[in-house]
Amino acid sequence: MIRDRVPLALRRGAVPWDRQRPTWRDAEPALIAAALERARQRPSGNWYVLGAAGGITADRPFGRTVGGVEVVAWRDARGRLVAGPGACPHLGAPLKDAVVRCGTLRCHWHGLALNGSATAGWSPLPAHDDGVLAWVRLDAVGGEEPLAAPVLPRRPPPGSAVAAVFTATGRCEPQDVVANRLDPWHGGWFHPYSFVDLTVEEPADADSFAVRVSFKVAGRVVVPVRAVFSAPEPRTVVMHITEGEGAGSVVETHATPLGPDHDGGPRTAVTEAVIATSPRPGFTAARAAAPLLRPLMRAASARLWRDDLAYAERRCSLRGAGRLPG
Ligand code: FES
Numbered sequence: 001m002i003r004d005r006v007p008l009a010l011r012r013g014a015v016p017w018d019r020q021r022p023t024w025r026d027a028e029p030a031l032i033a034a035a036l037e038r039a040r041q042r043p044s045g046n047w048y049v050l051g052a053a054g055g056i057t058a059d060r061p062f063g064r065t066v067g068g069v070e071v072v073a074w075r076d077a078r079g080r081l082v083a084g085p086g087a088c089p090h091l092g093a094p095l096k097d098a099v100v101r102c103g104t105l106r107c108h109w110h111g112l113a114l115n116g117s118a119t120a121g122w123s124p125l126p127a128h129d130d131g132v133l134a135w136v137r138l139d140a141v142g143g144e145e146p147l148a149a150p151v152l153p154r155r156p157p158p159g160s161a162v163a164a165v166f167t168a169t170g171r172c173e174p175q176d177v178v179a180n181r182l183d184p185w186h187g188g189w190f191h192p193y194s195f196v197d198l199t200v201e202e203p204a205d206a207d208s209f210a211v212r213v214s215f216k217v218a219g220r221v222v223v224p225v226r227a228v229f230s231a232p233e234p235r236t237v238v239m240h241i242t243e244g245e246g247a248g249s250v251v252e253t254h255a256t257p258l259g260p261d262h263d264g265g266p267r268t269a270v271t272e273a274v275i276a277t278s279p280r281p282g283f284t285a286a287r288a289a290a291p292l293l294r295p296l297m298r299a300a301s302a303r304l305w306r307d308d309l310a311y312a313e314r315r316c317s318l319r320g321a322g323r324l325p326g
Pocket residue numbers: 088089090091092093107108109110111112
């Protein structure tokens with residue numbers, strides 16, 4: 001059946017952008033603030049997303065400052081993720097510029113070798129590879145009760161999904177990124193190039209928002225879906241597609257605090273993982289569906305995040321000035 005293979009719809013009676021229903025009365029500041037506060041109360045176990053798991057290789061070190069702490073990561077001789085302090089314990093060389101050979105990181109200033117175990121005053125940090133993302137645990141930054149592993153959202157089984165990871169950086173704090181994602185009402189107004197016919201359902205519970213929305217493909221061609229947003233931990237918002245094309249797919253948005261920029265302002269990395277699957281069984285079917293999932297994949301596009309980071313940065317500067325409404 002062609003309908004099983006091509007889940008596109010032709011949008012009828014399209015409403016022009018300025019004639020759509022305003023959502024500002026529904027998007028109550030107190031409602032968003034309460035959802036954000038609940039997210040911030042959840043445990044993270046002090047885990048922070050470093051980046052895409054596939055972006056940390058055996059070829060070269062990966063460096064990132066997380067919560068003001070310099071971190072280096074690489075793959076050891078068995079391909080396992082290793083993470084630790086990013087300054088050499090000898091004279092402080094930046095280990096992100098070191099060399100990795102056969103799983104051993106070699107400092108390029110005086111040749112100190114690190115194989116992932118404690119050496120010469122350097123000790124590894126707890127690290128976790130969930131198959132899509134790499135995480136590091138920083139107990140001194142988080143200050144929470146440590147957990148053995150990060151709090152992960154429900155995902156499609158690895159064999160039946162296609163994953164893509166997108167990263168951007170903004171001048172804001174993680175809570176600004178999370179607040180943006182906990183405001184689903186802005187989609188049709190702020191991102192009309194991607195989303196149309198967006199309605200937010202009456203909340204079934206206090207911990208999630210369900211949205212019916214159509215992803216624009218081209219012209220009047222759209223992919224209608226139902227998506228549920230929730231925050232499993234303080235720096236993650238996840239969108240589960242529950243109905244329509246790509247049902248079972250997940251878009252995870254993770255906010256990682258980096259450290260102050262040159263002006264002392266906060267910086268946050270947004271790592272967005274799109275883990276797309278299809279109701280049709282099997283990996284081959286998911287791969288075959290990938291072109292049709294492009295509108296969903298576009299949720300990770302640079303254009304959306306340019307706008308959403310502008311929202312988050314604006315929220316951050318208003319907050320800093322004590323001018324945040326609500
Ligand atoms: S600074 Fe790394 S070995 Fe000297």
